[in-house]
Amino acid sequence: MSAAPRRPGPGFLRGAWIVAAKDLRIEWRTLETLSAMVLFSLIVLVVFNFAFDLTTVRQVGAARLVPGVLWVTFSFSGIVGFARSFAIERHRDSLSALILAPVDRSVLFAGKTLANLATVAALEAFILPLSAVFFDYDLLSLFGPLVLVVLLHTVGLSELGTLFAAVAARVGRGEALLATLLFPVASPLFISAVKCTAAVLDGKPLSAVSSWMLMTAGFDVLYFLVAILTFEYILED
Amino acid sequence: MGDVPILEARRLTKRFGALTALDALDFDVLRGESLAVFGPNGAGKTTLTRILTTSLRMSSGSLRIDGRDPRTHEIETKRILGLISHQTFLYDDLSARENLIFFARLHGLDDPSGRAEALLDSVRLLDRADDPARTFSRGMQQRLALARCLIHDPRIVFLDEPFTGLDPYAAALLRATLERLRHEGRTLFLVTHNLAEGLELSDRWMILAGGRIRAQGASADADRLAFERSYFEHVGGSPPGGART
Amino acid sequence: MKGGKEILTVVLLAVTAVLMLGAIYMVFVYAPEERVMGPVQRIFYFHVPSAIVTFSSVMVLLVASVGYLSTRRAFWDNLSRAATEIGLLFCTVVLVTGPIWAKSAWGVWWTWEARLTTTLVLWLILAACLMVRGYAENRDQGARLAAVLGVVAALDVPIVYKSVDWWRGQHPVVFGPGKKEPLAPEMLRTFLFCLLVFFLLYALLLVLRTRVATLEDRARSLSETLGGR
Numbered sequence: 001m002s003a004a005p006r007r008p009g010p011g012f013l014r015g016a017w018i019v020a021a022k023d024l025r026i027e028w029r030t031l032e033t034l035s036a037m038v039l040f041s042l043i044v045l046v047v048f049n050f051a052f053d054l055t056t057v058r059q060v061g062a063a064r065l066v067p068g069v070l071w072v073t074f075s076f077s078g079i080v081g082f083a084r085s086f087a088i089e090r091h092r093d094s095l096s097a098l099i100l101a102p103v104d105r106s107v108l109f110a111g112k113t114l115a116n117l118a119t120v121a122a123l124e125a126f127i128l129p130l131s132a133v134f135f136d137y138d139l140l141s142l143f144g145p146l147v148l149v150v151l152l153h154t155v156g157l158s159e160l161g162t163l164f165a166a167v168a169a170r171v172g173r174g175e176a177l178l179a180t181l182l183f184p185v186a187s188p189l190f191i192s193a194v195k196c197t198a199a200v201l202d203g204k205p206l207s208a209v210s211s212w213m214l215m216t217a218g219f220d221v222l223y224f225l226v227a228i229l230t231f232e233y234i235l236e237d
Numbered sequence: 238m239g240d241v242p243i244l245e246a247r248r249l250t251k252r253f254g255a256l257t258a259l260d261a262l263d264f265d266v267l268r269g270e271s272l273a274v275f276g277p278n279g280a281g282k283t284t285l286t287r288i289l290t291t292s293l294r295m296s297s298g299s300l301r302i303d304g305r306d307p308r309t310h311e312i313e314t315k316r317i318l319g320l321i322s323h324q325t326f327l328y329d330d331l332s333a334r335e336n337l338i339f340f341a342r343l344h345g346l347d348d349p350s351g352r353a354e355a356l357l358d359s360v361r362l363l364d365r366a367d368d369p370a371r372t373f374s375r376g377m378q379q380r381l382a383l384a385r386c387l388i389h390d391p392r393i394v395f396l397d398e399p400f401t402g403l404d405p406y407a408a409a410l411l412r413a414t415l416e417r418l419r420h421e422g423r424t425l426f427l428v429t430h431n432l433a434e435g436l437e438l439s440d441r442w443m444i445l446a447g448g449r450i451r452a453q454g455a456s457a458d459a460d461r462l463a464f465e466r467s468y469f470e471h472v473g474g475s476p477p478g479g480a481r482t
Numbered sequence: 483m484k485g486g487k488e489i490l491t492v493v494l495l496a497v498t499a500v501l502m503l504g505a506i507y508m509v510f511v512y513a514p515e516e517r518v519m520g521p522v523q524r525i526f527y528f529h530v531p532s533a534i535v536t537f538s539s540v541m542v543l544l545v546a547s548v549g550y551l552s553t554r555r556a557f558w559d560n561l562s563r564a565a566t567e568i569g570l571l572f573c574t575v576v577l578v579t580g581p582i583w584a585k586s587a588w589g590v591w592w593t594w595e596a597r598l599t600t601t602l603v604l605w606l607i608l609a610a611c612l613m614v615r616g617y618a619e620n621r622d623q624g625a626r627l628a629a630v631l632g633v634v635a636a637l638d639v640p641i642v643y644k645s646v647d648w649w650r651g652q653h654p655v656v657f658g659p660g661k662k663e664p665l666a667p668e669m670l671r672t673f674l675f676c677l678l679v680f681f682l683l684y685a686l687l688l689v690l691r692t693r694v695a696t697l698e699d700r701a702r703s704l705s706e707t708l709g710g711r
Binding site for chain 2: 009019029099100101103235
C-alpha cells in the first residue's frame, strides 16, 4: 500500500475541473442548492408580480421591466448558491484537505467558480422561459443573443460571488455579508446586464451595446486575474 | 530510522496581532520518528500543526521539511504531507469510494480508482465502499479519513487529536494503524492531550504550553508517573496564555 | 514614535488649522457670488475637494493593501484601516453636501445621477471593507481579508465610475471640455486653495489614525504581556 507513484499534482485546468466536477456531483446527487435557488427565485418573481400591478406592466412593457426583474432574481438566488458552495466545505472542514492538496490555491477558486457558474446557469435555464411566460415576451426569437448576454454577465457574477463567499465563509458569516460585499462591487455588472438585456428584449442587435459587452468581458477577465492572485490570502488560516 | 531530520524548526514564532501563540520554537523531527506533542487547550498545538502543514504562515523563524523551505516549495512539500484531525475532511454526500477517488485525482495520482480500492481494502471498508459517507459511524468515518490521508502515500503524517470522539473499538483500530505506519517507516507528528495514548505511540515527546516547549524526552524511558507529574507541573504552573483569540 | 515625528505632526496640525481658517475666509468672503446659483454654489469648494480626497484615499487603500499582502507588516494594515475610515468620512461629506446643493440647483435632494451614484456605491464598498474587519476572528485574519477587499474595491472604483457615467449623466461639468465659460480667477484660486487644505486635513487625519492604530496594537501587546505571563 506504499507504492503510489509520486507525480506532480494535476495542472491548473485539470485541477479546477476535478474540484468543479466534485461539487457538481454532490449537487446532482442532492439538488439541495439548486432546489433552494429555484424556490427562492420563484418567490422573487412572484413578489415582483405583486409589486407591479398589471396596468403598470402593460404600460411600461416587458423590455423595460424584465431586465431588472431577471437580474435581481439571478443575483439573489446566486447568493444562495455561492454561500452554500463553501458551506459544504465547512461541514467536515474538507477545505483543510483541499488546501493540503498539491495544487495552487487559485485552482480551488477556478474550480469553485466553474461549479457555481454551472449551477447559476442551470437556474437561469429554468427562470428565463418562466419569465417569458410570466411577462409575456417572445423568448425563442431572442434566444441566441439573450443567452450570450446572460452568460457573459453570469461569469463575472460567479467570480465575484465565489471570491466573496470565501471571505464570508472565512469569518463565519453567510449570505448577509456576501450580499453586502457583492452588490456594490458588482454594480457595474448589474448596470451593464440590465442595459444589454433591455437592448436584446427591444429587438436591437448586440452591436448596439457592444461597449457594454466589451466592458463586461474586461470585467470578467480582470476579476478572474485578481481572484487568482488574491485567493490564497483568503484561504490562509 | 536514521538520524536525518525530516522536519527542522528554528525559532519558529507565530503572532496573532499582539498575541504570541508560538514563541521561538526549536525542534527537529527525525526521519521515521514518531513525536508526540502534549499540551493543554490553547497551548498552540493546533497552530503549530497548521504551520507545519503549510496552511498557516509563521511570523518569523525558519522551517525546513524534507530539506526544503515550505514557503518556496509549497507544492513539493504538500506532496509528502498527510493530515488527520478530529474532523474527517470528507464529503457526506459522496460515497467512500468517490471521496477517495476525488482526493486521488486532486493529488494527480495515476490510477485513482485502483488506489482508492487498495486503501478501502486496507481500512476494511471495501464492503461499504459505495455507501455515502454520511451513513458511516464515527469510527468508520475516521477510518475513511485515514485512507484519505494516506491516498498519496505521505512520508509525514500529522495527527491532530485523532482519538477525539472514537469508541474503544475504533480507537484500538486507529492505534493499530498508527503502529503499522510507524513500522512502514513513516514519520508521525501526533498532537494530543491524551498522555497514555501519546506516549505509547511515540518515540519522543514534547510538552507545549503557553506557546513554548516546556519539556521533552524519549517516550521509551518515560516513567509514566514521573512524566505525568512533570506534565502537570509545567502545564499547571503556567497560566493558559497563548490561546488563539 | 517620538521626537521628530511628534513635532512634524504638531506642525501639520497647526498649519492645517491656520490654513483651514484661511480657506473659510476665501470661500465666504474672497470668492465672488455666482450669478445664477447664489450662495449655495459655495458648497462646491467643500464638495469637490472632499470628492477628490475620497478618490485619493482609495488609491492609498490600494497601495496599503498591496503593501500589507506582500510584506505582512502591521504598519500597512494600520494605514489601510486609516485610509478606509477616513475615506468613508470624506465620502460621507460628499454625500451630505451634494444633496444640499442639488436641492437648490435641481430641485430634488437626491437624483440617481452618475457621480452621486458612484459616490454612494463607493461609500457602500468602503463600509463593507470595514465590516469584514469587525467580523474577523483575529487581527491577522481581519488584516488579510481587508487587504484583499481593498485591492478588489480600489480596482472596482474606476469601473463603477466609468459605467455609471455611461449609464446616465447630468452632473455639472466645472472643468474639462464640456464647460462653456471658464471659472472666475478668484473662484479658481479659492478652489485650489481649498483642495490644498483638504489634502492637508486628510494627511493629518491619516497620520493620526494610523498612529492611534499602532498605539492600540502596542496597548494590546502590553496587556497580553502583563496579563498572559
